[in-house]
Amino acid sequence: MNLEPSSQLNLFSHKEEFQKLINLYKNNNLPNKILFSGEKGIGKCTLAYHLINYILSSNEDFSYDLDNLKIIPDNKSFKLVQNKSNPNFILVDIQEEKKNIDISQIRNLILTLNKSSFNTKPRFVLIDNIELVNINAVNALLKILEEPNDNINFILINNNKRILPTLKSRCLNFKIQLTSKQSIEIANKILNNNYNEFLNEDLVNNYSTPGEILNLIDFASKNDIDLIETNLKGFIKKIIMDKLYKKNNSIKNLIYSLIEFYFRKNVSVTNIKLINSYNYFLKKIENTKTFNLDEETLFMEIEDNILNG
Numbered sequence: 001m002n003l004e005p006s007s008q009l010n011l012f013s014h015k016e017e018f019q020k021l022i023n024l025y026k027n028n029n030l031p032n033k034i035l036f037s038g039e040k041g042i043g044k045c046t047l048a049y050h051l052i053n054y055i056l057s058s059n060e061d062f063s064y065d066l067d068n069l070k071i072i073p074d075n076k077s078f079k080l081v082q083n084k085s086n087p088n089f090i091l092v093d094i095q096e097e098k099k100n101i102d103i104s105q106i107r108n109l110i111l112t113l114n115k116s117s118f119n120t121k122p123r124f125v126l127i128d129n130i131e132l133v134n135i136n137a138v139n140a141l142l143k144i145l146e147e148p149n150d151n152i153n154f155i156l157i158n159n160n161k162r163i164l165p166t167l168k169s170r171c172l173n174f175k176i177q178l179t180s181k182q183s184i185e186i187a188n189k190i191l192n193n194n195y196n197e198f199l200n201e202d203l204v205n206n207y208s209t210p211g212e213i214l215n216l217i218d219f220a221s222k223n224d225i226d227l228i229e230t231n232l233k234g235f236i237k238k239i240i241m242d243k244l245y246k247k248n249n250s251i252k253n254l255i256y257s258l259i260e261f262y263f264r265k266n267v268s269v270t271n272i273k274l275i276n277s278y279n280y281f282l283k284k285i286e287n288t289k290t291f292n293l294d295e296e297t298l299f300m301e302i303e304d305n306i307l308n309g
Contacts, residue, residue: 005045041211
């Protein structure tokens, strides 16, 4: 299952926002600095890729299918984006095993933007997870946002996290959202099936976005986990016991969110012991993330004290 936003040919959501952006572009009023804000996994990046393809493919063969809100896979610009070789598109995102987008990435971006363009088409810079740009990188980024070179457009993706007001104020902010019903509908469309054929209600009730649901199914498939027969508690234990969180940061972040979901589901005002455990482990998780502590000790303690009870 390919869940990369750059590969999503269909735009199943945010059609009104997309049409507004298209109208702005047609009237030569599209801002060159746009911020998409909303929960992670609701399709903000997919929306950005569709807007970019609509513009870049306008005078090419197999241009964007506006009637069906679809990218045509034979389109040249789309293929170049897939191959990471499109001269009119630059992606900046957090690198594997790093916690932030650092100054070196923004410096490389500046060097690239200062080079002459190969054509007269607009150039797009997509910065995902903008909330993870560290302070030094933000200061460098602000300079190019203030006075961007001609024909350069920035689209920033924020996952409902705090960003510097000076950064936010330089962009037109589009607040993107989905209802729970819409999230389920979109996940089903991408799966070409019904989500409950892949996972049980105990798990899906803890997920609020299509991206979360689909990433959960994809993760389970790759690790041979039956989500129909596995509840939330069993799923967390499986990840801890098999040390699946050691594979990469995304799985590590997954288990952090699963643990928090588990506490939310089971904490009640009458269970003082679990409330105290909840506060204790949330603090330990925060410290583990902040100070890069040994997460294995943390997860084993959670298993011994909470999951085996």
